[in-house]
Amino acid sequence: MSKVIDVELRSLMKKFQNNIVVQDFNLQVEQGEFVSFLGPSGCGKTTTLNMIAGFLDPDGGDLLIKGQRMNGVPPYKRELGMVFQTYSLFPHMTVAENIAYGLKLRKISKSQIQERVGRVLDLVKLPHVADRYPKQLSGGQRQRIAIARALVIEPSLLLLDEPLSNLDAKLREELRDELKRLHQEIGVTTIFVTHDQEEALSLSDRIVVMNHGFIEQIGTPKDIYNRPASEFVHTFIGKTNRLEGEVAGHEGDSLIIQTIGGLLVEAKSANLMLLPGQKATVFIRPEKIRLSADTAPEGRNRANGQLKLSSFLGSYTECEVQANGHSISVKLQTVDKGVELVPGKAVSCSWDAEDVLVMPAERG
Ligand SMILES: Nc1ncnc2c1ncn2[C@@H]1O[C@H](COP(=O)(O)OP(=O)(O)OP(=O)(O)O)[C@@H](O)[C@H]1O
């Protein structure tokens, strides 16, 4: 069966005055897919979403929804549900009236409206708040109602602009799981904007990583995490160790890098186009590093040093090791026994060649 493309952005561009804020944006979103736009504040996420919704007109390129060119088509003709970044429900309407609003505009019968409002309230697990006013709800409940209101029109496309950003950490996580469940249940094509890596990783089929109005990478969460296309993507998506050095040579499918601190790092399946003598940067995620108390002679992918800091964070412990002039972060599962994490202790860090990422040093 061939794939159905619900949304297509072709070289989309947007500028405000002379300032280009979205550029050369190309993306195809399949029917039923959950795609996230992830990037730092100001990178153009809301602007791009607003072009898809029809609140902004592109200054270049084409936008297609279900194969139809949509440039210039007003939002209400696009059959989409949207939850805005700074959205408030209509304060003078009850929850049920808020949700029913879009259905009334569509001239749907009273009994139908009642049934559909009841159904989406069940879906977001808030059937008991139908008669309350927004100010009588918690922040999390309000966001769930905003989502219910977007879903009730049975949109062919759901657009969510940081719907969880104003909630505290625990509630965020709860609602995140709920969004995931909702998407699995109803399968509506969804575009979700966030600057939170974890949210994007946990919810998405694919992530579009954006930076300064450009797409840095499009890929599955695993691709983005394990095979980042750029240093920006790698560092934006999680904590990492960054060691500068230069290429010492090749060995089979391994690349050997000597760091400025004198460590020898072996990387498997690295970019073998890097030439001996070329400046390169090595990245190793903290959770890929092991700590041991035995300080056998230093070798490849092994650094002896001193434990500087350890912070117990419940399910894991974060350590900082000073070795060869490098400060190395290590993330240990708290179940790990073995090394006693006393600052000042001599320890050895080691990692696997498969877990090393190498990129040519950025110029400048
Ligand atoms: N109406 C406007 N007029 C002029 N500049 C604008 C306008 N709207 C947005 N911008 C600029 O466009 C850029 C992208 O803004 P956008 O709101 O898309 O960012 P964002 O990625 O959603 O950021 P955030 O995570 O902070 O919401 C920013 O530099 C912003 O200042």
Ligand SMILES: [Mg+2]
């Ligand atoms: Mg925004």
